Structure formats: structure tokens, C-alpha cells
Amino acid sequence: MKVTFNWLKQYVDFHWSPEELAERLTMLGLEVEGVQRLGGEFAGVVVAQVLAKDKVAGSDKLSVNRVHDGTGERTIICGAPNHQPGDKVALILPNFALPLKAGEKEPFVIKERKVFGVVSQGMMCSKKELGLGEDGDGIIILPADAKVGQPFAEHLGRAGSDVVYDLEVTPNRPDLNSVIGIAREIAALTGNPLRIPKCGVPNAQGGVLDSVAVRLTEPELCPRYTARVVTGVKVGPSPDWLRQTLEKVGIRSISNVVDVTNYVMLETGQPLHAFDYHLIAKSAAGKPTIVVRRAAAEEKFKTLDNQERTLTSDMLLIADEQKGIALAGIMGGANTEIRNDTRDVLIESAYFTPPNIRRTSKALGLRSESSYRFERGCDVGIADYASLRAAQLILQTAGGTLVPGVLDAYPQPAKAKEISLRFAKTDALLGVAIAPERQVKLLTSLGLGALPITDGQSATFSIPTFRVDLKREVDLIEEIARLYGVDKIPSTAPRGAVGAHPFDAVYDEIAAVRRLLSGLGLNEAQGQTLVSSAECGMRSAECVPLANPLSSDMDVLRPSLLPGLIHSLRHNLNRKNNDVALFEIGRVFTNVNGQTKEERRVAIALTGARAQTFWSGDDRDAKFDAMDLKGLVESLLEHFGLRGVQFAKRAEQHALFLESAVITLGGKVQLGELGQLLPALAKQYDLRDAVFLAELRLDELLARGNRNKSFKQLPQFPASRRDVAILVPEATTHDAVGQAVKQAKPANLESVELFDIFRGKNVPAGQKSLAYAFTYRAADKTLTDNDVNAAHAKAVDALKQKLGATVRE
Template identity: 45%
Template sequence: MRISYEWLKTMVDLPDDPQTLVKEFVRTGTEVQGVERVGADLKNVVTGQIVSKVPHPNSDHMWLCKVSVGSKSVDADGKPVPLQIVCGAQNFNAGDKIVVAMEGAELPGGVKIKKSKLRGIDSCGMNCSERELGLGSDHSGIMILPADAPVGVDFPEYMGLSDTVFDCEMTPNRPDCLSMVGVATEVSAIFDEDTHIELPRIKHERLLEPTARLVDVRIDAPEMCSRYTARVVRHVKIGPSPEWLARRVRAAGARPINNVVDVTNYVMYLTGQPLHAFDLGKLSVRDGKRHIVVRAAKAGEELVTLDGKQRMLTPDMAVISDDGKTPVCLAGVMGGANSEIDEGTCDVLLEAACFDAAHISRTSRDLDLMSEASIRYERQVDAASCDEVSAIAAALFEECCGAEVCAGMV
């Protein structure tokens, strides 16, 4: 469990020195496997904007870029001058806002940035990925900032990045501590301090179409699933998450994907209750409704999961199915590619459920597929919390995705 000290400080009063908490964790039986300082030492790392991007004349995969860093690079008259940077990433275009490590920067891992030649062309800095910045594991491309990000601002200042992250091993008998709320409660007892946890609330629950008119749920395998709830939110606007949300998702160890997926991950890290979001438009309609059926998988049934791998299922595995037919999710472990959220998603069906710990454990082991959700279900989650956690996520869909929340849940 990765614990952000800055996030924790919003829930309970803490000492200024994070090492004090490390000592108290050890004293009270929580193993601290690592302590990571994030962001504070990123000097000469600034926000920038791609001014131009042309193919490198001596490479078939690299780009020659002009990158504006505002007043961080000026000529003799004090006028801003773009940096020339050679970049091998493929996920950016002219106009994108990015993160630039300028000459003199030292990145996590001891990487020092200096002027160099790449395939015979001068490169005066580096366009950075999340992994190079120590913000996550993603290095599939450079980090793209929101379109309204300022140019030429120190990146730690822009991101509010000064944080300490603890990597803690929670014992199997403390599933409550696989959440920030649970950790805050534990820490409040350690320091004899009250918690001050504020959870978002739905502001405008729409009465136009109650969820019960749009969706019904049937559990055909109660031994695998003791509770399953569904809620519908309409008119989501898919896009990047607000920086505060993306920052907390990164601190927890995940890669921000889009605002809908990030909300479900954030709420899981916050509360310990896994959630899953389906694209409502990808589910079939019968008699004016979508029909969710939780059942055991059939022998030889297959599902392509969100990681792009085709999984062969067995009857010991629970699936969420579209009207009892096509599996759309490997219950408690990972969603299916056939119902995933993408840039075309408009309406979302939100799952909050409680699956049997033993079945989830065997499914995860048999498929060699461990996820943050499966880790929590294996330790058991509180079925009574599904309503509250679903409402928290719905409130954040309103705030971060411009969504309208349909009344009630099923």
C-alpha cells in the first residue's frame, strides 16, 4: 500500500517530519518497505510547449522539436527562445504542453541532463515521461499536460509535487488499511488526533431517468457474489483528470488514464472498495433496459481483459455478463475490453460489489493476473459500504467529468 503523506495530512494532523510516522508505523507493527521523496528535488524541470515537430534527418523514429519554456530560455535581449530538443517519443504533437528537463537538471535515479548530440543534431534538454520524473511507471511516451497548463513554470511548483510516499506492507488481517481512510483512522489512533475526512457528495441527482428504469441486476451465483450494485451516470465528458486527481492516482502507484477511470481508481484507493466503470452504450438493450447478470463462467469461455490478453475461463471464476450472455468483466479482477471506457463514452454504468474472497484469490492465481481490485477482494471488503462508495464516485463524476447522475441505484 502506497501512502502519500500530503494526502494523509488532509485527513489527520501529522508531524512535520514524515520520519516520525515511519517510526510509529514500525513500532505498531506496520512494515515500511520504502520511503520515496517525490518532486522536491526536480530543479531545472519546467512546463513547456511543443512549438514545432519535424522528423530527425538522420533517424527513422526520432523527432527534432522546438520547445518553448517561456522566460526560462531567453536571448541576449531577454526575449524567449525555444529550446531545440531531439525526442524519440511518438505520442505528442505541435501545441502539446509537456514537461521539459533543461540543461543542469538531475532526474530521479541520478540522470543528469546536459547538452548533447543525438544522431549528429544538438539536443538542449529532454522531454520527460512519468517514469523519468519519478511519478509512475509509465514510459510509453512523454507526459502530456492539460491544454491550460502554463508555460515556463517550475514543474514541482505547478504540480504541488513535494510529497513523501511510504510503501507499506499491510498484514492480511488489516484489509481496512488498504485505503487512505483506513490508514488515516489508524494514524489518528497512533497520534491521538481526530480525523477530518471530507467526502464528496452528489450535488444534483437527476430525476429524469432513475437508474432502475435503465438497468436491472441479477445474481445467479450468490456463492461468488454476495452483493452487486449498479448506478448510471449520463453525459460524461472524457478527458484528462484534474491535476489534483491525477497526482493522487500517481502517488498511489497507478497511471492516470482518463477522468472516468481515474475517479474509480481514486475512490478505491480512498475507501478500499474496488469499483468498475462500464461503457453503458456497449451493453445490449432488451425491453428498454440493460441487464447485468453475475454468473459463473462457462467451461472454455473466453474474455479479452483490459490488458489486451485473451483469458480462458473456468466455472470457478465469476463473470459480469451482458444479459447473461457475453462476459464483459472478470469479476473482482479486471474489466473486459469489450465494455471499456474510451474517448467515445457518453454514459457510464458504475459497479460497486462484494465478491467472494476465495474465488477471487483462485481466479487471480490461476490466470496469473493480480490487480489492485483483486488484492482488496482477497482480503475481503465490506458489502455494506457499496452504496456510500458508489455515491462518492458519482459525486466525483459530476465534479471531474461534467456528468449527470441518474437517481438511485439497483
């Protein structure tokens, strides 16, 4: 909503500067989004008269002048040669700025300054200095009849200054989409009266009812419809005041009659429409009849903007007996618009219910100042006043005669709402004590009617129809808070209950996982939740689609964190960040048997060099490999203290992975997967080095993790180590070795650690050599060689028997 400083002043007195007004409105909840200054050139420049001119001691060129600025005398040092005592001049006062010149960033501000020992209190200006011409040799000499003290802009006959405010009106306050509505807020804040224009035109009954009739077929959608008729108008250009007022707030001037309807809409908030009376078809009874009805399905209607529109039966149409003449509350029809030769005008002022206007406006993609107001909710009570006001201004600007009376179809007038307020409730909610009389005064200053207070504890207020937002007690308390000033409510230190929620602990656990993974050298990523269904390796059946996606590259919710991480790898590789190690913790969404499932996951992506650049070492250029990924996953799993985690190699082909393994708890509970991205996919995503990916189900890890810690005594007795290297077939896994040893149950075995895998010399093809260190330790004694050897023999024997291993000597 745009409104100007001067326009507001017509309705209420206030003594604020334009900046102060902006601040006050903002703090009332009417946020000022833009301020535009109009006119107001030559601030601080006045017409002045030179009284005396003397030489300055020590200077050839300068003169010291006594000058009268209309309020008093000033001393001005001047370098110009062309003025004499008695001359009228343009004087700029100290602390005002000269107009900006082309290429200047900061305007030049005139200051009081000392010249040759004399303080100069301003400057007499040349044309060049004021941006009025190229002449900079001498100062401007004004005509002898110039009025001393008059602002220079006024002397030049230039438009007075004004300030246009662009206000953000919140959707609950449609009443503020009007100048009067805003002025009412200012009146409430200042305590000054609101001046609503009196409409001094006859409003006797009769007349008009002979000229027009109305039939409301949809009182639900149009509860009130008023019409007035003005005859004998002369359509033409608007007078300056009307044209300028509209143009300042961005509305194009069309003609006096149309401009009046727009002006009154801005003034009162009530959208109006003016029809050419003679273009409305007469009914059998001989007078035009307005029919407010639903459009027929597929009914065609050409709006004022000359667009033919196809309507549906949900849309409300203003029609005569033959044709549609306006799209209710949105836009008039081309067939009945005001023309240059229009002589008689029918003024429509109606109330249309918001949802229908909103739906129609949206369905047709047609928005107007009128639809904007109706869809937010107009004031059903103001329809007649706005119509009368428009009639008055039409008479004033276009002449003509008002047909006496008004046609006001208002079958069920709105009942005045009443809301009670308990004064103590206000204090309790706001945290400040406001005297009951003050509360009542604040509310009545907004136009609410106070019914007599009965008990001193509470009061009941009647709510004017323009305040559609006031529905219950707390709404009144908000009004009190606004006018009282939220900034005056003292802040109270935090106090009260300590909260409780089961997620609180989970938040910390997730934070701990983040710290762990970043500590392991991974950077944390945040990917888009919305991804493309055509993304790498995703099965569409599992994806949760959006019903209204923005585009096809964001049409499903991510079923996995991996596509997003692959995207991030590509983004990095394309920018020559070749070595990337990322993790992400976030939610994924899957469709499981028609049910949408939302769960947290943690994922890792690695590509490029394993270590940061270094200047020495054989493996300094090593790239990430599968065991780097495995190590990270193991560290993560270890953090959760899970027992029985298994990594099972996937035998089948996979859409995403070249090679991969499934991570389970005891082969049953799925924990996640890890593997190497298919090279073909990697290539498709511009990834040159091998890419390793892992994804784990974080909710499962959180639920099953065991983070109970208990102290275990440190060993009291020394350990003994026995190494063994065995030859086994390639297919024999490390896990199988572990299982075989475990089943043999060698006495006092503390740990088995793999320290070498070898293929090549002395190892037959299809086999590999695994070297293990066995550590034996008893809790209660130092083991003898015999003890250890016996146990170790049992372990080695198991390897030979169970795995067919050959022990390398």
C-alpha cells in the same frame, strides 16, 4: 500499499515529520518498507533581500551584508561582485545542504562560520551552486517582485514536496489497503477526528432502476452488487490533482472516469469498475441487465489487457444477457471499457468473496489491484459509499448528470458483529494495567461502537464491517496493545516453570557426537535435504519424492547423507581443496513398504591426504585409506559403548561401493555401512583420490548405546606378555583369530593385540603372517612363568587346531 504524506493529511490532522510518521506507522504494525521523497528541492533556500553591503576589513573581494530572510536579519559574508543593497537574492540558511553535484557523494552543508572575524549566517547562492546553470561568477539576482521569505522552490513555481510511503499491509488487515484505513489508524493514535469526504450529490430513490437491472445468480460468491449511472460525461484527461495523486503512488493516469475509479479504490479500499453503459446489451425489458453468474466451461473472454482467456465454471463472470463484460473482481472486459467517446457510465461497486477471486486470479495468472483487494477481503458495507464517492468525482472531473438513486442488490445484509471484552483479561495478557475507560477509548477510536457497559468489568463492542480481522476477545486486546504501544509494556524477567521434553537429552547426545567427530579431525557439513533422484547409487524405490519439486535436481528427499557428502567433496575438489574430511549428522527419509520413514544418521567422507602438510617423515604424503575410516567408525562406536559390533564384508556388488562392509550388532541389528566409493563414480564426481564413506544409523546408536560408566579397580599385579606370529591363509580374518582364542579360554588372558601383518619373504604365497601380543594378568597374584606358559600354549594350540595356523619361530 503506497500512500503519500499529503494525501493522508486530507483525512486527518497530525503534526509529525515524514520520518516520524514512518516510525509511528511501523510501530502500529504497518511496516514502512520504503520512503521516497518527491519534490522538496532547495530545502532551506529562501528569497531574501540585501539591506546593506559593506567592505570587509582586510579583504579586497569580500563584502559583509545585512540581509532580511523574511523572519529576521542575518549577516552574510559574500564574495560575489554583482549585488547591491535592495537586491532580492536566493539565500541558503545554515545546516541545509546545497543540491548534490555530479560526482559528489556527500552534499555540501552550509554552516555558520567566522570569516575575517565576522560570523557569516548562511550563503547567497549562484546559479551554479543551486544546480540551475553554469554561471558561478555572481549570485542570482531575483526579480524585484520576488517575495522575501518565500521558499525558493515555491518562488520558482516548482511542485510542492511530498513523501511516498510503501507500506507492508499484513494479510489480516485488508482495511489498510486504503488511504482512509491508514488515516483511521493515525486518527486513533492522535485522537484527532477522521475526515471522511462527504458526498454532496443527490441520492434519491428512483431513476436508476429504470436504467439498469441486476440478477445475482451466485449470492455466495457475490453477496452485494451496486450500480449507479452517470450520463453525459466528457471523457478526457484528468485534472492535475488527480493525475498527480495517482502517479505518485505508481498508477498510470488513463482518463478522468477510469482515474476516478482507481482513486476511489485507493481512497476507500473498494475496487470499482466503470462500464460504457451503452455497450451493455439491453434485455427484453429494454434496459441493460447485469447478470452475475458463473462462466460456462471453456467460455472465452477478452479482458481489458486484450488477452483472450479461457474460463472455467468455477469462475465468476459479470455479464449482460448476451456476453461476459467483466471478470468479477479481477478485470473488466475489452468489450465494455470506457472509450474516448463514452457518454454514459455505469459504476459497479460490489463485494466478491475472497477464496473464489483468489482461485480465479491464480488459475488465470492474472492479478490486479482489484483482485489483490478482493482476495484479501473488502468491506461489504462500503460498496454504496464508494460508488457515490466515485459518482461525485466523475461529476466533478468529467461533468455529466447522475441518474438519481442506486441499484443495490444486497439480499442478505451483513449483521453487525459484537465482541465482548473483559478489561481484566487485557491486563492479564499484556502484563500491564490499562484503565477500562482507556481500553474503551482506544477501541472506539478505531471505529468500533461501544455498547453500554453494564457491570464495569467488561464491555461489548460492535465491529464495523471493514474490520474483518476482529473475531474474538483476544483480537480486541491486540488492538489495545497496538494503540497503547508495545514499547510501553514493561519487560518482566524470565520466570516460571522449567520445561520437560524427552528430546532434550537426545540433543545433548547428538552434540557430544559432533564434538567427538570434530575432535577426531573431521569438519562438520550440512547438506541439502532435497537431492536428485538421479544421484549416485540411490535406489528410486526407497526415495521419498516431492509432489511439486522446484527442479529435477531437487526432486526427492535424501535417503542417505552420502550423496550430499559426495557433492561437498566435489565442490571442494573443484576448488583445489584436495584433502577433505567431513562428517554430517542429519535426517534421511526413506520409503519402507509405502510408509515414509524419517531417521537420523551420521556419515563420514574422507579423501586426499591423511595428515596435514609436514616437512619430514616417511609417510607424510600418505592418503586416507580404509583403515583410517575404520578407525574413525570404531572411535564413534566406542563412544556409544556397544557390545557385539560386527563388520561383515559385503560379498555382492554394490551400486556405491568398490569394497564395503556392513556394520551390525550381533549380525542382526543393522547399524550402518562403510567402504570405498566405486572409482567410476568417483571419477564422475571429479574425485581423483580414493574416497572412503561411512554411514551409521544414529537413532539406533542412541537407542542401543550404553553410556553407563562404572569404575573398575586398577590392576594390582603385574602383567606378562607373550608374542606369537602365525601363518594363516589370506582368507582367515582377524576376527576369526579372536574367536578361536576366545573359545580356548586361556586362563588370565587380559588382551590380545595385533601388532604386525606381514606378507613376503619367508611367507608362502596366499598366506599372511599375523603377529599378536597376548597379555596375561591375574587380579589376585603375580603370575608365574609356568602359569603364563600353560595358558599361552592353550591359546596357540587353539590357533593351530582351529585355523590351521603355523607358528613362526
